Amino acid sequence: MSTGRILAGKYCLLHQLGQGGMGSVWAAEHLALRSQVAVKLIESQHAANPNAVLRFEQEARAAAKLRSAHVVQVLDFGVDDGSPYLVMELLEGESLATRLANHGALPPLESFTVVNHIAHAITRAHSQGFVHRDLKPDNVFMIDEGEELLVKVLDFGIAKALLGPTRGLTDTGALLGTPHYASPEQLEAKAVDSRSDLWSLGVVAFECVTGLLPFDAPSLPALLRAICYDPVVVPSAVARVPVGFDAWFLRATTRDRERRFQSARELSDELRALLGPGAHVPWIGPLDDDDVTQVARNARALELHTYPTADAERRGDVRIPSSIPVGINRKRDLRHTALIHNASRGGALLVTRHPCKVDQELVLTLHLDSADQGEVVPARVVRVIPRVDAMWKFEVGVQFKRPLSDDLIERLEAKSQS
Secondary structure (H helix, E strand, O other), X not given: OOOOOEEOOOEEEEEEEEEOOOEEEEEEEEOOOOEEEEEEEEOHHHHOOHHHHHHHHHHHHHHHHOOOOOEOOEEEEEEEOOEEEEEEEOOOOEEHHHHHHHHOOOOHHHHHHHHHHHXXXXXXXXXXXXXXXXXXXXXXXXXXXXXXXXXXEOOOOOOEEOOOOOOOOOOOOOOOOOHHHOOHHHHOOOOOOHHHHHHHHHHHHHHHHHOOOOOOOOOHHHHHHHHHOOXXXXXXXXXXXXXXXXXXXXXXXXXXXXXOXXXXXXXXXXXXXXXXXXXXXXXXXXXXXXXXXXXXXXXXXXXXXXXXXXXXXXXXXXXXXXXXXXXXXXXXXXXXXXXXXXXXXXEEEEEEOOOOOOOOEEEEEEOOOOOOOOEEEEEEEEEEEEOOOOOOOEEEEEEEOOOOOHHHHHHHHHHHHO
């Protein structure tokens, strides 16, 4: 494609606005109306692929049905000389990705507005049987209208119909979407429903509030492991956030879809009290070295003593990646003892008899041998699930206040294999 090309005798391409994995977006002029529009073109190498063309056509049909102030308006669709194109309203502003890159974390009210407007958009989509499956800052556009901010969702090109089969769009198990924002069920090639979009929206909210990604890693396998298996990052462990945001985020990104928010409206309404207009919620942040000492001495903190064992912890028939199996305390003090599963650098899952609460401070004391004084590891409770078990009454997810050191990781792994 090049500047000056005329599509279907109606649209003159002016200049390219962006390039994606499947196509490019151009500013164009409607020759009859003399108005400017945005035109999305499928790349020539994909044009001969019936699956890609069908997916592109479905984007046009899906988006055309989603009449919402928070969804980019589709104006026309066609095929010119074998190349499908989609004509949309031309927006003036910037993507959420650009704003985050330029400014970092957004102000609380702006963060809420972004999440709320996206929630409006996907509520309309879900009501009509479509899941976006690729919500990310690149697909969110921000328009400043004086003192008002208008947010629109772009690109329903990989939307999936919920009200019937959509065959031929992807091969079985093919990953559609961006890994950093994808839900575990997407990455594990399981059936996807509207709650997958809610996971992605939770990740977008985390990035807006903290300026950071909750799931990040140097390699794709490590990233997939972080999303699917590792303890979820607690927002207040890495940035200052409003009290209650930890619990909100952990519900938005729980791997059990039945425990996740069940609708975009519910997700947005819960966030309104924390970040919305008139919200006056105190903020909390990560602990520094002095805070760690204070937590260790806090009488209200629950001390859980642990030590390594050679018995490998398994869940079903699959070994959890990066797990560090440990056992119960030698002293068998069941009031302050926990069996910890799947410990990683950033957190752990444990079972205990002691009732815990979300956001409660814990001090884990990891004993590597009977002679040492133990390694004190401050942590925060991020999840509590009752168990039907005679000994261990609760399953508790914890996030370490500071990642475990390389030395401690190596010592724990060596001890567990001895």
